Amino acid sequence: MDQEKVTIKINDNGSIRVTGAVELLDGAGDNYEVGSSFSLCRCGQSEKKPFCDGTHKKVGFESAPRAKE
Template identity: 50%
Template structure:
């Protein structure tokens, strides 16, 4: 999306999901607005992959560099039940 308004939620819209790809990027699927540190908006489309390894030449987007550099995710997300107990 390139406008300044947040996506409108309704009962027909699927929720936006953020998924970690094993030893790879973050996958954002669904309506989202990506804004950089200068306030520029990116048209994200339906699914985007954001760099997690820091080596992408197309930041903030993933370009597959994680595979070349052998990126290994340092931590795994806790299951929802574990996160609530913490």
């Protein structure tokens, strides 16, 4: 079985970028319609939750976590 790799990137001071074929479900298990890449809100201020609308720039959201080796 050949599966496309899914990448999830936590952007510095911004969104979570998801690239690849995934299903995004709400708390009731219903599907959001998404393409092959989309950004999720991390700052909690987006008017389009769970999606990012760029508000993190306006509110000065800061977070740049790093994976530990």
